[in-house]
Amino acid sequence: MKRVFKKVSLLLVIVLILGTLSACSGGEKDTSANQNGKESKEADTKNEVTKIKLKTVSMFGATDPALEHYNQMIKDFQAKYPNVEVVDESSASNEEWKSRIKADFAVGNEPDVILYFTDANSHGLIESGSFVDLNTIRSEFPDYCKHIYEHAYTAAPDGKQYAIPTRGFYEALFCNKDLFDQYKLELPTNWDKLLTAVNTFKENNVVPFAVSFSDVPHYMIEHLVLAAGGVEDHRVVPGSLDQIPASWIKGMEQFKTLSDLGAFPVDVNSTTDALSAELFYNKQAAMRVDGSWFMGGITDKENVVTMPFPSMTKDNSKDIIAGFTSGWYITKKAWQDESKRQACVDFVEMVSSPEFLQKITSVAPCEIPAPENMSLLDQTGWDTFVNAKDRVDLPIDSRITGEAWSSWLNSVGNMVEGTKQPKEVIENAITIFNSTKE
Amino acid sequence: MATAPVYYMRIEGKREMIYRKKINLLWLLGPMVFIMITFLYYPFVSNIWNSLYNIVGLGGNRGEFLGVRNYQKLFEDPNILIAIKNSGIIMLLTVVFQVGIGLTLAILVDSVKRFKKFFQTVYFFPIVISATAIGLMFNLFYSYYGGMLNQILNAMGHNPVNWKSDSLALIMISVPIIWSYAGFYFVLLLTGINGISEDIFESAMLDGAVGFKKVYYITIPLLKNVIRTCIILAVTGSLKAFDLPWVIAPKGAPKGLTHLLGTYMYQVTFIEENVDYGSAIAFMIVVLGIIISQITNRLMKQEQY
Numbered sequence: 043m044k045r046v047f048k049k050v051s052l053l054l055v056i057v058l059i060l061g062t063l064s065a066c067s068g069g070e071k072d073t074s075a076n077q078n079g080k081e082s083k084e085a086d087t088k089n090e091v092t093k094i095k096l097k098t099v100s101m102f103g104a105t106d107p108a109l110e111h112y113n114q115m116i117k118d119f120q121a122k123y124p125n126v127e128v129v130d131e132s133s134a135s136n137e138e139w140k141s142r143i144k145a146d147f148a149v150g151n152e153p154d155v156i157l158y159f160t161d162a163n164s165h166g167l168i169e170s171g172s173f174v175d176l177n178t179i180r181s182e183f184p185d186y187c188k189h190i191y192e193h194a195y196t197a198a199p200d201g202k203q204y205a206i207p208t209r210g211f212y213e214a215l216f217c218n219k220d221l222f223d224q225y226k227l228e229l230p231t232n233w234d235k236l237l238t239a240v241n242t243f244k245e246n247n248v249v250p251f252a253v254s255f256s257d258v259p260h261y262m263i264e265h266l267v268l269a270a271g272g273v274e275d276h277r278v279v280p281g282s283l284d285q286i287p288a289s290w291i292k293g294m295e296q297f298k299t300l301s302d303l304g305a306f307p308v309d310v311n312s313t314t315d316a317l318s319a320e321l322f323y324n325k326q327a328a329m330r331v332d333g334s335w336f337m338g339g340i341t342d343k344e345n346v347v348t349m350p351f352p353s354m355t356k357d358n359s360k361d362i363i364a365g366f367t368s369g370w371y372i373t374k375k376a377w378q379d380e381s382k383r384q385a386c387v388d389f390v391e392m393v394s395s396p397e398f399l400q401k402i403t404s405v406a407p408c409e410i411p412a413p414e415n416m417s418l419l420d421q422t423g424w425d426t427f428v429n430a431k432d433r434v435d436l437p438i439d440s441r442i443t444g445e446a447w448s449s450w451l452n453s454v455g456n457m458v459e460g461t462k463q464p465k466e467v468i469e470n471a472i473t474i475f476n477s478t479k480e
Numbered sequence: 481m482a483t484a485p486v487y488y489m490r491i492e493g494k495r496e497m498i499y500r501k502k503i504n505l506l507w508l509l510g511p512m513v514f515i516m517i518t519f520l521y522y523p524f525v526s527n528i529w530n531s532l533y534n535i536v537g538l539g540g541n542r543g544e545f546l547g548v549r550n551y552q553k554l555f556e557d558p559n560i561l562i563a564i565k566n567s568g569i570i571m572l573l574t575v576v577f578q579v580g581i582g583l584t585l586a587i588l589v590d591s592v593k594r595f596k597k598f599f600q601t602v603y604f605f606p607i608v609i610s611a612t613a614i615g616l617m618f619n620l621f622y623s624y625y626g627g628m629l630n631q632i633l634n635a636m637g638h639n640p641v642n643w644k645s646d647s648l649a650l651i652m653i654s655v656p657i658i659w660s661y662a663g664f665y666f667v668l669l670l671t672g673i674n675g676i677s678e679d680i681f682e683s684a685m686l687d688g689a690v691g692f693k694k695v696y697y698i699t700i701p702l703l704k705n706v707i708r709t710c711i712i713l714a715v716t717g718s719l720k721a722f723d724l725p726w727v728i729a730p731k732g733a734p735k736g737l738t739h740l741l742g743t744y745m746y747q748v749t750f751i752e753e754n755v756d757y758g759s760a761i762a763f764m765i766v767v768l769g770i771i772i773s774q775i776t777n778r779l780m781k782q783e784q785y
Contacts, residue, residue, distance in 0.1 A: 141538055141750040148539025166537035249625070256733030309624040311734035312644035317623055326625055444537070448752040455735035478536060 094126045094385050097153040099143065101368060103134025107338045108209070108402035112393075119392050126385045135159075147172050154376035155386050157393075160196035160205045161367045161440030168198045174377040175202040183387050187394050194366050194407030205369025208394045210405035212364035212427045212434075213261055213333045215352070219418075220345040221248060221328045229349060230329075232357045233269070237303065243328045244304035251305050252327035257315040259454040261331040264363050264437050265351040266293035272353065273361045273435045279442070280472045292354070294464030297457045311455040334405065334423060343417035348426050364427060364434040366407055370394060446475035524766070531759035538753050550760035559736055560761070563744040564768075570654055570740060571718040571772075577658045579710045582665025583703075587695055589666075590673045600670065603663040611660070615727025618656045622728075644729065649738045653725050660724070661717070665710045672706035673699060708780040715776050719769050722746060741765045 098116075102109040109132060116128045131153070133139055140163055146152050147167055158164055167173065176195075180186050187206045194207045217229055222239065225246060230236035240250040253262055268276050271289025280286045300306065307313060307321065321327035323339065330336070331351060340346050353359035370393060372386045392398065400410045404424050416424060439447040450471040456462035531550050533542035554560050589599045606614070621628045622643040630640035643652050676699065684698045700707070722742035731747055732739030739747070745765060749758025 137751045141753075144538035144753075145750075166540055170539065170541075256735075257730055307624065308640075309642050309644060311646075312642070312649060312729065313623065314619060314730065317619065317625075321625055444751070444753040448747075452731065452736055459735075 092125055094382055096126050096128050096155065096382065096385050096389060098128055098130045098155045098389065099153040100130065100132040100157040101135040101139075102132045102157075103335075105339045106134065106335055111398070111401040115392060115398055119389060122392075123385065123388060126388075128389070150375075152373050152375055154373055154379075154382055155389050156371050156373065157208070157368055158205070158371055159367055159440075160198075160207065160369050161436065162443065163440075164205075164371075165199055168200065168204060171374055173204045173371045174374050175204050176206075177202065178377075179372065179387065182383070186387060187391060189396065189408045190394065191407050196366065196369070205371050206390055206394050207366035207369040207407040208399060209368070209403040210364065210366045210407065210427075211334045212362050212405060212423075212430070213264065213331065213437075214348040214350060214362055214423070214426050215265070216322065216330045216332055216336060216340075217347050217349065218322065218325055218328050218342075218345065219347050220342075221325060229347065230352045231349070231359075232352050233354045236352045239328065240300065240303050240305045249307050249321055249327035250303075250329060251300070251307075252318045252322035252330040253306060253310060254313045254315045254318040255306070255310050255454045255458060256312050257318075259451055260437070260439065261333070261363075262297075263294070263450065263454065265331050266296045267438065268361055268363065268435075269293060269296070269351055269354045269359075272355070272359070273433050276361075276363075276435045276438070281476065283469050283472060286468055286472055290468055291464045294457055294468060296354075297454065297464070298460050301458045306458070311458065334427075337419060337423060340419060343419040346419045347422040348419065349422065350426060350430070360430050361433045361435075362426060362430045363437055364405070364430060365436045367436055367440055442471070442475045443478045445478050446471045449474055527759045528763055531756055531763055533756055535755040535759075536753070538750065538755060540755065546756065550757050551764075553757060554760060554764060559732075559739055559744055560764075562732075562737065563739045563741045566650055566738060567719060567721070567741045569650060570657065570721055571715055573654045573658060574661070574714045574718040575711055577654075578662050578714050579665050579707065581658070581662040582710065583669050583700075583707065585662070585666045586669035586673055587699060589670060600667070603666045605663065606660040607664050609660070611723035612727050614656050614660050615724050618652075618728055622652055644734060646734055646737055649729055649734055653728050653738055656728065657718075657721060657724050661714075665714070668710055669703060669706055672703045676702050704780075711780065712773060712776050716769055716773055719765060719772065741768070 100112060102112045112132065113130075116130055120126060120128055140159075143156070143158065144167065147170070152172065158167075164173075175198075176186070190206060194210075195203045196205065196207070198204055215230070219229070221243070222229055225242050225248075227239050227242055228235050230239050243250040251262075253259070255262070264276075267290050270293035271287050275287040275289040278285065278287050278290075301310075307318060307327070310318075318327075319330070319332075319336070319339065322330040323341070334348075337343075337348075350359050350362050353361065370390045372390065376382045376386050394408075396406070396408055396410050399406045399408065400413075403410075404413055404420070405427055413420065413424070450467060453462050453467040453470075457464055457467060530542065532546060532548070534544040534546050535542055585599075585603055589596060589603075592599070624630060624640055624642050627643070629643060633640060642648070680698060680702070681694065684694055689697055720742055721740050725738065725740055726743050726746065729738045731751070732743055741761070742765070745758055745761040748754050748761060
């Protein structure tokens with residue numbers, strides 16, 4: 043009886059499998075009955091076969107106003123090239139995002155096209171041959187992104203160019219102008235005015251600077267160095283300890299000076315960047331040092347202004363941190379896949395076109411019309427970038443290694459409290475830099 | 481004729497033979513062994529190998545051979561000492577409070593006659609919330625400016641407190657860790673209590689063991705094996721603590737004082753991109769985990785009833 047049962051069961055399983063297989067292929071047989079239906083099916087199948095899946099990654103984060111335009115551009119791209127399906131993964135960039143991208147490349151899960159940094163962050167990926175250089179692309183597509191200004195490109199350590207820059211950035215001092223007006227303060231165009239503002243705001247229970255040193259102390263480091271030594275000293279890349287500019291140490295000493303004046307939030311060493319930004323948005327804080335992307339989160343665009351961070355040595359400084367530190371790369375893996383090559387080129391062409399750039403930036407690497415009807419915030423931002431002209435420099439961490447920069451970042455809390463001396467912190471960072479830069 | 485594996489059990493014997501044909505065991509166990517080798521043992525050995533070479537950047541190739549230099553660095557790095565100390569504190573707090581609260585709640589809920597299901601759901605609920613959401617929520621509680629705790633203090637006429645100051649931060653990190661996992665141990669222990677025969681409780685009651693006496697002399701001794709399992713889970717779990725602490729106090733905030741072994745390893749490897757040193761820390765965490773779980777096992781020997 044048991045044997046019979048087993049045989050019947052086996053038979054049933056075989057019938058079930060055969061039935062499933064025939065059902066799968068049955069569709070094609072059915073279409074033979076209807077010629078039109080068959081053609082349509084064949085066309086669909088052909089489309090499916092030739093449909094290219096383009097994996098893209100960008101740094102357009104959720105609060106970035108460019109995200110909406112970028113998503114629309116992807117829709118337009120897919121409408122223009124119906125044989126391409128774009129699978130996009132966009133996220134605001136931070137240290138974890140960078141790590142994730144590098145890990146993806148390490149395990150062979152890289153995208154086809156990526157908006158990524160052109161500074162030291164990309165050097166490892168370039169050295170490992172992850173990207174295809176512009177000369178190689180232009181040998182096959184001679185007009186590839188020819189509208190981009192030559193000076194906007196960044197050369198990699200091997201002297202080649204890999205990325206198409208699209209959106210520049212600048213970092214500046216954001217001020218809640220209404221708070222300055224309320225306490226009858228002048229905007230801080232020099233160091234004395236800044237100290238006066240800090241004292242006045244502190245006395246009136248307004249947090250002078252909205253910042254988190256446990257999360258993002260980067261901008262404050264950059265601007266204190268800039269305040270003390272200008273762009274000339276900021277550009278220095280110390281090859282040894284005796285090449286460290288004195289202004290770097292003087293700038294870092296201001297952490298304690300400002301902290302003693304009460305310039306920072308009480309929980310500056312433990313709060314998060316998002317919570318400190320809320321202080322600025324809610325007018326609980328008067329100033330914040332941040333990048334041009336910070337504008338996207340500001341709703342009160344008529345009462346917030348941006349300006350260069352005040353200098354310790356001169357009035358009305360125009361020195362700012364700015365440049366093009368990101369660009370669109372085509373990965374070598376995608377380039378080697380001949381079916382994807384054209385789609386990659388088309389995508390980068392569209393995402394770097396003046397029509398698209400005009401929508402997402404006022405800091406473009408090519409000619410775009412000046413935006414119309416700018417708010418006070420946008421106008422002051424435009425002026426800050428345009429007036430700086432050549433008084434700009436890229437951030438320090440675009441030139442030094444992650445390990446060295448991390449040691450500097452991690453010591454800010456101690457410098458604020460005076461438990462570590464600025465000279466010791468900078469020397470340690472530069473020692474690590476020179477021992478890890480190859 | 482090949483037949484399906486015939487299995488039988490020798491009820492009277494101690495040894496059981498499930499499959500007569502061993503080859504079938506290979507088919508069933510092989511894939512899991514393959515998966516374990518591919519995703520656990522190979523990366524583990526590779527990690528030890530990586531810790532012996534200089535690796536610059538994530539995904540970078542093995543460079544200069546460093547030997548045990550990274551392991552020597554472990555003894556010189558003050559942050560490692562902080563991380564070990566903090567992990568030890570979290571481990572102690574977890575064992576005492578997570579398991580302690582779980583046990584107390586289980587005993588109390590077992591003694592109520594109505595709403596048992598309600599309490600079970602309420603206490604277990606934090607487990608299903610993601611650690612990131614809990615971390616963000618507690619960050620809003622702890623915020624100095626307008627955080628929930630300071631709003632309460634303010635309403636009571638007190639000055640605000642910096643809840644994540646140097647001295648309070650670690651305690652504040654441990655609160656949500658304890659809160660979110662106490663429910664897990666509560667469920668384990670309640671299941672353990674339900675497994676104790678009613679006859680034992682009834683005869684104990686006849687002997688006059690009720691209330692606290694019943695808990696102390698009957699329930700806890702009979703739960704010893706479950707408590708032991710809970711403690712081992714809590715000890716090994718606290719060594720792996722990462723997500724919640726990282727959201728509440730990123731990068732060991734303030735000033736790296738709240739680093740745990742997991743968060744420090746992550747920072748070194750993924751933020752500072754010092755992959756070789758990060759690998760050495762990861763290996764040290766595994767070794768510590770094995771040592772501590774062995775000690776726990778020896779201290780709390782399994783009891784047969």
